[in-house]
């Protein structure tokens with residue numbers, strides 16, 4: 001596996017891949033000063049058209065940057081799923097997606113491409129998680145929640161059953177979301193209120 005982005009997020013992905021017996025052959029990063037991360041060689045900037053022998057994961061936490069890179073790079077994408085995550089046999093996970101330690105995906109949860117399901121997050125039955133979303137550590141999505149493309153759910157947020165959150169939203173850490181949220185909204189607090197649009 002190759003990674004794109006020598007970030008803190010990449011460190012966690014390296015741990016997940018190595019603990020599942022997969023090796024990381026190298027990291028691409030635009031910063032010419034970076035030479036290695038967690039003992040993995042930094043290979044420099046990814047060149048368009050470069051032929052990769054192994055799949056790639058974009059190891060960048062920012063959803064918009066991850067989306068932009070994925071749209072530019074027609075390569076084969078891998079997944080990193082921690083062996084301590086619990087996935088229902090009926091849950092689905094798209095390419096490029098990372099499911100971190102202690103995360104839970106319940107029955108018929110559908111997780112899109114290049115998503116981050118972070119440490120200890122729970123995604124309950126029938127949830128739909130759009131491409132490029134991020135469910136931060138400890139967030140709880142109850143049953144039948146839908147999260148739009150590129151939306152960021154903050155750490156420890158709770159979304160009650162059936163709520164629909166639009167595209168490219170930001171839900172604050174610790175928020176309790178009890179009503180649908182429109183595209184591009186930033187919502188915080190308990191019960192969550194929209195404070196602005198991004």
Ligand SMILES: CC(=O)SCCNC(=O)CCNC(=O)[C@H](O)C(C)(C)COP(=O)(O)OP(=O)(O)OC[C@H]1O[C@@H](n2cnc3c(N)ncnc32)[C@H](O)[C@@H]1OP(=O)(O)O
Nearest residue numbers: 118136137153154155170171172173174186187188189195
């Ligand atoms: C492994 C990892 O680390 S994964 C990363 C996990 N990271 C997170 O969960 C962080 C989630 N991010 C947040 O909660 C952020 O505060 C955001 C995205 C909601 C808002 O960020 P910004 O747009 O920079 O908002 P800003 O800091 O200017 O705050 C705007 C207002 O909202 C309030 N606010 C911001 N975040 C929250 C929150 N989580 N809960 C309650 N109020 C909040 C601020 O106090 C401020 O109020 P004021 O105008 O009355 O002073």
